[in-house]
Amino acid sequence: MSEGGSWLHVRAAGMDLVLSTLDLREVVAMVPISPLPGRPPGIQGVVVYQGEFLPVLAWEDLPGCPLSKVPPMAMAVLRPRLAIPLERMIGMIDLSTGAHQEADENDLTVTWTGGRVRMGALDLRVLDPDRLIALLRRFRGER
Amino acid sequence: MDQSLDDVWAEFEDLFGQARQTLATLKEPQPAHVVQASVNSLFRTTHTLKGMAGMLGFPSFSKAAHRMEDIFDLMRKGRLRSTDSLVETLEAGILALESGVAGLRRGRSEPEDYLQSLRRQLGELEALARPAEGASQDLTSLIDLPPEVLKALSEYEHTRVTALLMSGMPIHGVKVCLDFATFDERLRVFSEALGSFGELISTLPWDVPGDREGLAFLLMTACPVLDPAQLPALEGELLGTDLLADPARVPTSLRDEGQAQPVEVPTPEPQAVVAPVASSQAQEVEILRLPAHRVEALEARLMAVGQLRDEASLLLRRTHQAHDDRPMALMGHIEDGLLDVQKSLLQMRMVKVESLFSRIEPMVKSLSRDTGKPVKLTFQGGDLELERSILGKLTEPFLHMVRNAVDHGLETPSERAALGKSETGSLRISAAQRGRNLRFDIRDDGRGFNLERIEIRGLELGLLKAGEVHTPERLHRLTLEPGFSTQDTASQLSGRGVGMDVVRAEIEALGGEVHLSSEARRGSLIRLSLPLSRAVVSCLKVRSAGQGFGIPLGSVVRVQAGRAVCRGGDQVLVLGRSLPLESLQACLGLPEPDGQRAFVVLSQQGAAARSVEVALGVDEIVGRGEVLLRSLPELAHAAGIMGGSLQEEGILWVLDPDAILGLAMDSLMRRVARV
Structure with missing residues (x-):
């Protein structure tokens, strides 16, 4: 997970998440995803991004992710070349005022998040791209 | 290494490529003038290599290139005959310099002598070419030109005149008067034409006739027959042609003396002399060299074209419901056209695998000679193509693996005979496309990996635990670990520079894999799989x-x-x-x-x-x-x-x-x- 920088507050998979802009290439409008036959777990398909195939995360395959009925409207393209479908972009957020908490051991999202930040009534999960990629690789290995 | 040197390394690569290609032409029977042009080209190439290395501060390399240049100089002066063994030695020399440059590029320090492994052969060549006391011949005096003109001929031109006359080739003079404005271009046209008829020995200044303006030249050329009608002269340019020296005037005692002459080839038929020789034409293919950053820019354009085509496809899909066929047809044409552009741009990045194989062959011949192990080398799949950048990175690891196979893998002829094997070892190198990968196999029929020794060494180095069962696959893979070697001392040939761990690191950096297997006394297989992007x-x-x-x-x-x-x-x-x-x-x-x-x-x-x-x-x-x-x-x-x-x-x-x-x-x- 990247330290410092600014943070993007988004809603995805029915949860409030924050993404470090240092881990982000860009956010693009949602385009139709081409489903990958015999897809690996965690990847629902690909989109063409800058002339290359870009894998798109399947939230529902991740531990602790409920199946959201809200259709995604945008995709966050992470630096390690992975697209994350977003239901909504809420805005930039200053995490320095929030209370950072280590992830709860019982929280299933611990395998792909880097803890939580509580800001007033908001309970935000911090997406950790390194953990997420490691998890996807582990999925492949276990297949 | 400094990226600003990218251009220099690319130029080194081009020069070595040219040298290899030119040496390959010398292996086939060629007309004398083609041999001479090839040797001249090699002389120039090594001269340039020497200069570049000196400029970059690599004195040992410069010295080695100078030694190679000297050998080519002896050849072009006719003191060394182009033979298979000479060409093999020269190939080994060029390969040694090329490997040296690869090392310098990686930041290695210079060896004292790049040509150490060829010291004996090069010494013999130089001794062979040294003329005996008082034995040097000069037949320049047979040329029918004033002495003050002949004084302008260089030492090299003297030796060429002598060698050509002794080989029975007449020497002609072509006098031309050219316009001030276009003389350089016109002179090039004449030189090329005469080069295609035979050997252009020298271009000398000539007196401009009193009634003319411009610049006059005498082109001294050796060819069996010179037909003025075949010259590319514009009106008024040609002043005349003369037979300057007839080989019949060479004293009989000097003919067939066996003095150094170009390779023996049949004298071309008179009607054939006007037709340019195919191999010399092949050498005229223009090579466009682009610096790395330009290639990257070109690849960025390739990506942009790809994006454009994707957008065209998307648009085509979205408008599929429309009933007007015209925009659809137009979009279809655009899409097809863009695919063609993509294909041709893609093609620019590809090179045939045989260009890698061509580097292996001379090295194996040289290793075979040095180790005294006869090797039957076969290649398969040279027509497959791979991205230039990948192939460039593959060369060093490949040469290392082949060197290992000959040095350590194959047994000596007596050992093979004792095992009931043919005395000639077999080394088969193949390339094949397998799914998304290009697969290279290096297969030898030698002794195979000594797994017992690998296990002992692995335990000594702490890479294996005692008491555990170590599978053959694990033991083979151990040889790819950093610092692993079963050799107590590096041999003259292998164990220098790149190790198998570096081979593995380089192949894995390319997204590929290395797999080793072997069978005792039956041979080894090294398999490399590289992804096609x-x-x-x-x-x-x-x-x-x-x-x-x-x-x-x-x-x-x-x-x-x-x-x-x-x-x-x-x-x-x-x-x-x-x-x-x-x-x-x-x-x-x-x-x-x-x-x-x-x-x-x-x-x-x-x-x-x-x-x-x-x-x-x-x-x-x-x-x-x-x-x-x-x-x-x-x-x-x-x-x-x-x-x-x-x-x-x-x-x-x-x-x-x-x-x-x-x-x-x-x-x-x-x-x-x-x-």
Whole structure:
């Protein structure tokens, strides 16, 4: 997970998440995803991004992710070349005022998040791209 | 290493490439003037290498290049005859310099003598070319020109005149008067024409006739017959032609003296002299060298063209509902045109694998000579293409592995004879496309890896634990670990510079894999698999489960469609043979269809007659076409899918035939197990 920088507050998979802009290439409008036959777990398909195939995360395959009925409207393209479908972009957020908490051991999202930040009534999960990629690789290995 | 040196390294690479190509032409019988032009070119190349190395502060390299330049100088002066063994020595020398440059590029320090392994051969050559006291001949005086003109001839030109006259070649003079404005271009035209008829020895200034303006020259050329009508002269340019020296005037005692002469080739027929020689034409192919940052810019354009084509495809798909055919047809043309542009840009990045093989051959010959081990070297798959950047990075590891195979793998002739093997060792190097990978096999019939010794060494180094069972695969893989060697001392040939751990690191950095296997006394196999990032693939297009798929044509044996409905697990009759059928859906883990009426018979790529064949059931056969294959990123690797191609109707998934065959067999086995 990247330290410092600014943070993007988004809603995805029915949860409030924050993404470090240092881990982000860009956010693009949602385009139709081409489903990958015999897809690996965690990847629902690909989109063409800058002339290359870009894998798109399947939230529902991740531990602790409920199946959201809200259709995604945008995709966050992470630096390690992975697209994350977003239901909504809420805005930039200053995490320095929030209370950072280590992830709860019982929280299933611990395998792909880097803890939580509580800001007033908001309970935000911090997406950790390194953990997420490691998890996807582990999925492949276990297949 | 400093990136600003990219251009310099690229220029080194080009010069070595030219030198290798020119040396290769010397292995074939060539007319004397082609041999001479080749040797001159090699002389210039080594001269340039020497200068570049001096400029960059590599004195040992400069010294070694100078030594090679001297040998080429002796050849062009006719003191050394171009023979197979001489060319082999020179190839080994060029290869040693090339390996040296690769080392410098990696930041290694300079060795004291790049040509150390060739010291004896080069010394012998120099001794051979040294003229005996008082034995040097000069027949320049036979040329019918004033002495003050002859004084302008260089030492090299003197030796060429002498050698050519002694070999029975007449020397002609062509006098031309050229316009001030265009003389350089016109002189080049004359020089090229005379070079194609024979050997242009010298271009000398000549007196301009009193009634003319411009610049006059005498072109001294050696060729059997000179026909003025064949010269490319414009009106008034040609002042005349003369026979300057007749070889009949060479004293009989000096003829056939066996003094150094170019390779013996039949004298060209008079009518043939006007036709440019094919091999010399081949050497005139212009090589355009681009610095690395320009190539990167070009590749960025390639990506942009790809993006444009993707957008065109998307637009085409979105407007598919419209009933006006004109914009559709236009978009179709644009899409086709862009695919062509993509293909040609892609092609620019590709080089044939044989360019890698051409570097191996001279090295193996030289190793064979130095180790006293006769080697039968065979190549297969040289026509396959690989991205230039990958091939460049592959050369050093490849040379290392081949060097190891000859030095450590193959036994001496006496050892082989004692084992009942042929005294000549075999080294087979092949390249083949396997799914999304290009696979290289380096196979020898030598002693194989000494697994016992590897195990002992592994325990000594703490890489293995005592008391555990170590599989042959684990032991083979151990040789790829950093710092691992069973050799107590490095031999003269191997054990220098690159180790197998570096080979592995370099191959893995390219996204590839190294696999080793061997059998005691039977030989070893080193297998390298490298991913193909993009390629244009000829495919059979099919549809199944509502999606488009492409099957590379190289694996398609037969396509059959009929009225009979087939299901996974059925046997189908194909040309009198019963084959198992499995649906593509079952192979890919998609919901199975009720039945299918079409199937494609697949076989393993490049396999022999008794390979596995399976009928792959598909919903629909669409046709065939060439598609631009893009590989899938690692996170999206899916079993049986080699990559995808964006088509009008969406992504066409290109199947990996070998993987699909494996998946089909697994699925069929599961069906049998369920029964």
